[in-house]
Structures are given as structure tokens and as C-alpha cells.
Amino acid sequence: MISAAFDYVSARSVDEAVSALTEHGDDAKLLAGGHSLIPLMKLRLASPSVLVDVGRLRDLSYVRDTGDEIAIGALTRYRDLEINDRLQADLPIVAHVAGLIGDPQVRHRGTIGGSLAHGDAASDMPAVVLALDGTLVARGPRGERTIPAAEFFCGFLETALAPDEMLTEIRLPKATGAGWSYQKFRRRALDWAIVGVAAVRNGRTGVALVNMGSTPIRASAVERALASGSSIADAARLAADGTEPPSDLNADPEYRRHLAEVLVRRALEEADGAVTAQR
Amino acid sequence: MKLELTVNDTPHVAEIEPRTLLVHYLRDVLGLTGTKIGCDTSSCGTCTVLVDGESVKSCTVFAAQVNGAALTTIEGLAGDDGLNRVQQAFHDNHALQCGYCTAGMVMAAVSLLEEQPDPTEADVRGGLEGNLCRCTGYHNIVKAVLSCGRAAER
Numbered sequence: 001m002i003s004a005a006f007d008y009v010s011a012r013s014v015d016e017a018v019s020a021l022t023e024h025g026d027d028a029k030l031l032a033g034g035h036s037l038i039p040l041m042k043l044r045l046a047s048p049s050v051l052v053d054v055g056r057l058r059d060l061s062y063v064r065d066t067g068d069e070i071a072i073g074a075l076t077r078y079r080d081l082e083i084n085d086r087l088q089a090d091l092p093i094v095a096h097v098a099g100l101i102g103d104p105q106v107r108h109r110g111t112i113g114g115s116l117a118h119g120d121a122a123s124d125m126p127a128v129v130l131a132l133d134g135t136l137v138a139r140g141p142r143g144e145r146t147i148p149a150a151e152f153f154c155g156f157l158e159t160a161l162a163p164d165e166m167l168t169e170i171r172l173p174k175a176t177g178a179g180w181s182y183q184k185f186r187r188r189a190l191d192w193a194i195v196g197v198a199a200v201r202n203g204r205t206g207v208a209l210v211n212m213g214s215t216p217i218r219a220s221a222v223e224r225a226l227a228s229g230s231s232i233a234d235a236a237r238l239a240a241d242g243t244e245p246p247s248d249l250n251a252d253p254e255y256r257r258h259l260a261e262v263l264v265r266r267a268l269e270e271a272d273g274a275v276t277a278q279r
Numbered sequence: 280m281k282l283e284l285t286v287n288d289t290p291h292v293a294e295i296e297p298r299t300l301l302v303h304y305l306r307d308v309l310g311l312t313g314t315k316i317g318c319d320t321s322s323c324g325t326c327t328v329l330v331d332g333e334s335v336k337s338c339t340v341f342a343a344q345v346n347g348a349a350l351t352t353i354e355g356l357a358g359d360d361g362l363n364r365v366q367q368a369f370h371d372n373h374a375l376q377c378g379y380c381t382a383g384m385v386m387a388a389v390s391l392l393e394e395q396p397d398p399t400e401a402d403v404r405g406g407l408e409g410n411l412c413r414c415t416g417y418h419n420i421v422k423a424v425l426s427c428g429r430a431a432e433r
Contacts, residue, residue: 008297038339103409108333189408
């Protein structure tokens with residue numbers, strides 16, 4: 001499969017990327033690792049007329065300790081997250097989930113920022129960033145702004161990023177010693193999650209769902225129930241509250257609602273250390 | 280656009296359309312047909328090549344993205360002294376049946392062994408999760424890769 005023709009711009013800095021986006025508007029798309037965008041382009045579900053390649057901006061590949069938070073450069077590849085010592089110590093869920101995405105070849109190319117900016121409800125990393133209550137940093141022609149993860153995913157493959165903005169950094173509160181779990185239900189190793197659940201218990205509890213609607217979403221009803229003292233089992237029954245799960249070859253909405261409850265319960269139990277699952 | 284790549288230690292310069300996929304460049308422009316196209320959707324892994332030493336699926340990379348990089352394809356593994364050790368291990372362990380997945384399997388295994396020189400069986404199975412063998416001959420493939428680990432040398 002061959003994509004539609006496009007003009008190719010290799011950006012040498014964030015500023016250059018932003019000016020290219022400003023110049024070409026909606027016709028331009030940023031290209032990072034390309035493992036979400038290129039498949040869509042090959043199917044001609046996406047046909048940007050200008051591709052702005054930011055894959056060479058290696059200065060946006062980093063994991064930094066900024067005190068209470070860990071800052072991750074948007075172009076950090078999954079492979080580099082998977083083996084990062086700082087993440088393994090302070091945000092093990094991020095390293096663990098990075099290692100569950102796709103397969104080694106995909107993890108050598110795919111980036112955390114690319115995944116978040118793509119905003120696919122079936123992707124793993126958006127749910128983790130939601131459960132952790134992260135903050136996203138975007139750069140545009142009018143400068144930099146921060147967007148809470150809870151306000152970032154707006155619709156099907158749609159984010160709060162303006163057409164001329166580029167996601168540059170992801171800030172995640174440290175969860176050193178916190179209980180956490182990621183449940184990814186899939187039939188084969190390299191598949192997407194049919195349903196996935198990210199849970200972090202760190203005083204507050206954050207729970208987010210994969211593939212349970214048109215966007216990555218928080219399981220708000222579960223979080224509220226736990227905050228008001230519900231048991232894990234009772235809270236998990238609310239997992240699918242307010243969701244509109246998709247229907248596809250793998251599962252219908254009813255099955256996904258069932259999976260969400262089961263996986264939220266497992267995730268919360270594992271996060272509480274009630275179950276020692278194999279990681 | 281102008282593309283400059285070093286493939287199997289040989290520099291190449293070509294004028295390409297930006298939408299040229301890396302696998303098409305390797306096969307159609309350079310004639311390196313050892314790299315296969317299988318699913319064409321980044322699932323099967325038979326198009327796996329190394330970019331700066333790391334495995335990637337060349338059906339999901341535009342050649343433009345790796346402009347300036349050093350690539351290794353299956354044709355670049357064997358030296359004057361014969362097969363590369365992973366190729367030899369596949370041969371010794373009969374780790375192929377129809378052979379269509381083999382080039383990708385070998386390249387993925389070379390990358391895996393670079394990252395984990397002493398893999399366990401679970402590491403090998405996990406490390407090759409991006410490569411499908413429709414003959415389902417995984418057992419001997421895993422055996423071959425394990426035989427390249429340090430543990431096997433002792």
C-alpha cells in the first residue's frame with residue numbers, strides 16, 4: 001500500500017516545526033515515529049499534503065527528574081522508556097506499559113508524544129497519563145501552554161492541540177512506591193487492547209480505560225466510589241458507567257462493559273498488592 | 280527529494296518520492312529483495328531491517344525518515360568468512376520451513392541479541408513477538424536464537 005503523495009519537511013527545531021504547521025495549517029501533519037500515522041496514510045484514511053518530520057529532534061528525547069514530577073520529552077521512544085532506570089524507580093507503570101506496546105520493532109520507532117497526539121482510544125499510553133493526572137506541554141506560534149491530561153482528549157483521534165501546536169513534553173507526578181497496575185486484555189501478543197485499565201493508588205486513586213469509547217477516558221465513577229469508601233468490588237461495578245464502548249470484530253459493547261468491570265477490579269486488587277500478578 | 284543512506288556498508292544516493300517506503304526503496308531501487316513484504320501493515324515482521332543497529336519494520340517507515348542512517352539488511356549479515364552466527368544457528372537448528380519469515384526473524388534476532396546478549400527463552404519469545412511464522416515453526420527458531428546466547432556458549 002502506498003500513501004498519497006505529500007511534500008516532506010524535515011524540521012531541525014521545534015520552532016521550525018511550528019512555523020511549518022503555521023504555514024500549511026490543516027494540510028500539514030507532524031510525523032514522529034510514524035507508527036500511528038503511516039498505517040493510516042497507507043490506507044489513505046489520512047492524506048496530509050505536507051508531512052513535517054520531527055523525528056530528528058533528539059533533544060526532545062529525555063526523562064528528567066524535576067522534583068515532584070518526571071518530565072518526558074515528547075519524542076522519547078517506547079524502547080527508551082521501557083529501559084529507563086528513573087522511570088523504573090519513580091514511575092514503574094510508564095516503563096512497564098511502554099514495554100507492552102506493539103513489539104520491539106514498533107518500540108524502536110514509536111514515541112510517547114506521537115501516541116498522545118494521535119489520541120487513539122485503543123492506545124495504552126494515553127490511559128496511563130490520564131490515570132497519573134499528567135500535564136501536557138504544547139508549543140505553538142504564541143508560545144508554550146500546559147494542558148491537563150483530563151482536558152487533552154476531545155474526540156475520536158482529536159486532541160486539544162491546535163493545528164499549529166506541537167506537543168513537546170509530558171509531565172507526570174512521581175508515583176514512587178505507589179500501588180499500580182496495568183491490565184491489557186488482548187488475544188495475541190502484538191494486538192491492541194480489546195479493553196485496558198491503568199490504575200494508580202497513591203493516596204488518591206486514578207483509574208483510566210483503554211478502548212471503552214471514542215477517546216481515552218477516566219473511570220470517574222470508580223474513582224468517586226473509592227474516594228467515598230466503597231470496596232474495590234463495588235467500585236469496579238461502576239467501571240463502564242458513562243462509557244460508550246465501540247463494537248468491532250473482537251468484542252461488542254456489552255462484552256467490553258463486562259471486561260471493564262473485571263479488569264478494573266483486577267487492576268485495583270493488584271495495585272493494592274492483594275494479588276501478586278506476574279509482571 | 281535526495282536520499283543518502285548507507286546500506287550494508289555501501290553508501291547510496293538516490294532521488295526518491297517522499298512517500299517511498301523504506302522496504303520499497305530497498306527492494307525496488309537497490310534490488311535487495313532478501314527483505315520481504317508480508318502483511319504490509321507492521322504486523323508480520325518479515326520486512327524487518329536494522330536502522331543504526333535497531334530492528335524496525337521497513338513497511339512502516341518512509342525512507343525519508345531514515346535519511347543519513349546506516350542500515351543492515353539480511354544481505355549484509357554474512358561476511359567473507361561465511362554466515363553470520365545467527366544465520367548459522369538458524370541453519371543448524373532447521374529454524375525455517377517455507378523461509379518467507381526467515382529474513383525478518385534473523386534480523387529481529389540480531390537486534391534482540393544486541394540488546395540482550397544472554398536471553399532466556401521468555402526473552403526470546405517476547406523479543407520475537409513482532410515476527411510471525413505462518414508455518415508455525417517457532418520452536419526451532421527459539422532454539423536457534425537461544426543457541427546464540429552466552430549461556431549456550433558456556
